[in-house]
Amino acid sequence: MDSGRSDGASKRRKMPTAVKVLIAGGFGAGKTTMVGAVSETKPLRTEEILTDQGVGIDDLSGVEAKDTTTVAMDFGRITISDDYVLYLFGTPGQRRFWFVWDELSLGALGAVVLADTRRLADCFPSVDYFERRGTPFIVAVNCFEGARRFELDEVRMALKINEEIPMLLCDARKRNSGKQVLITLVQHAMATNAKKRAEGATAH
Amino acid sequence: MSPEEFPEEERWVDDEAGPVVRPYVMTYGRTQPTRGRFDLISLVVSIRRPPAAEAGLHPEHIKIIRLCRDPMSVAEIAAHLDLPAGTIRVLIGDLLDRRYVEVQAPPAPRPNMHDEQLYKAVLDGLRAL
Numbered sequence: 235m236d237s238g239r240s241d242g243a244s245k246r247r248k249m250p251t252a253v254k255v256l257i258a259g260g261f262g263a264g265k266t267t268m269v270g271a272v273s274e275t276k277p278l279r280t281e282e283i284l285t286d287q288g289v290g291i292d293d294l295s296g297v298e299a300k301d302t303t304t305v306a307m308d309f310g311r312i313t314i315s316d317d318y319v320l321y322l323f324g325t326p327g328q329r330r331f332w333f334v335w336d337e338l339s340l341g342a343l344g345a346v347v348l349a350d351t352r353r354l355a356d357c358f359p360s361v362d363y364f365e366r367r368g369t370p371f372i373v374a375v376n377c378f379e380g381a382r383r384f385e386l387d388e389v390r391m392a393l394k395i396n397e398e399i400p401m402l403l404c405d406a407r408k409r410n411s412g413k414q415v416l417i418t419l420v421q422h423a424m425a426t427n428a429k430k431r432a433e434g435a436t437a438h
Numbered sequence: 439m440s441p442e443e444f445p446e447e448e449r450w451v452d453d454e455a456g457p458v459v460r461p462y463v464m465t466y467g468r469t470q471p472t473r474g475r476f477d478l479i480s481l482v483v484s485i486r487r488p489p490a491a492e493a494g495l496h497p498e499h500i501k502i503i504r505l506c507r508d509p510m511s512v513a514e515i516a517a518h519l520d521l522p523a524g525t526i527r528v529l530i531g532d533l534l535d536r537r538y539v540e541v542q543a544p545p546a547p548r549p550n551m552h553d554e555q556l557y558k559a560v561l562d563g564l565r566a567l
Contacts, residue, residue, distance in 0.1 A: 278517035314563030
């Protein structure tokens with residue numbers, strides 16, 4: 235859809251194209267920290283109110299009794315150029331809010347799953363989700379001070395991550411580290427996209 | 439229910455109405471915009487000056503028009519106005535109906551269907567950060 239161009243808006247003003255990347259992972263894995271470190275402003279927060287309509291589709295145990303529930307998402311913006319704006323969304327708490335995840339991952343370039351080696355299992359649901367959905371993702375292992383240093387291979391085995399999925403160590407507080415994580419993700423998403431296209435082409 | 443059915447003197451939009459009730463009052467109880475459902479990263483841009491006052495438009499409508507002199511996403515507008523995204527979607531629908539703003543949806547809402555050029559542009563931009 236391109237409602238801007240269809241009614242002559244481009245003559246007045248060229249709108250940039252907005253794209254998004256998701257930052258997922260368990261509670262306290264550093265999602266908002268990473269969003270803030272690479273964004274041009276401090277993380278912003280937006281809320282979605284889920285009404286009855288959104289409830290009952292997936293596992294929303296614990297919220298059935300409520301008519302509405304509010305989900306907060308932290309996000310940031312990186313102005314890439316006059317033509318592109320990149321938004322980074324920290325995904326809200328897992329399990330209860332798949333409804334919001336579905337909306338966030340729709341059209342997303344890809345996702346970063348932040349892993350905290352102190353609680354590796356916390357990122358299982360994110361990995362499962364993006365695998366099932368076919369969203370390109372990478373795993374970034376956030377190196378917390380005082381946490382045991384894992385070898386990436388150990389983490390890969392523990393999480394049962396396919397060899398094709400890039401993994402890297404990062405420091406979510408550092409802009410350069412976050413930037414490297416995003417570059418790795420976009421390269422991976424681009425390669426995945428090219429591969430799917432090639433497969434699609436040979437199928438015809 | 440059209441906004442015009444509400445007389446101007448109905449002042450339910452004050453802060454006293456409380457943080458929970460307020461977003462619903464502002465949208466006259468509507469939870470869905472008049473057309474479609476805008477994505478969180480749909481970009482909104484103002485195409486004409488905000489009116490000093492206009493029947494059916496709340497101060498929040500005016501704030502959105504002012505905020506969107508440069509294109510801004512639904513999520514950002516919601517964050518800046520400190521209102522739920524759903525409320526902002528309804529208000530944007532009103533502004534679109536009245537031709538105060540234009541809205542551009544993000545490209546291809548399907549995974550893995552972006553074009554090569556988009557990835558390259560994003561990569562170049564990230565490297566230049």
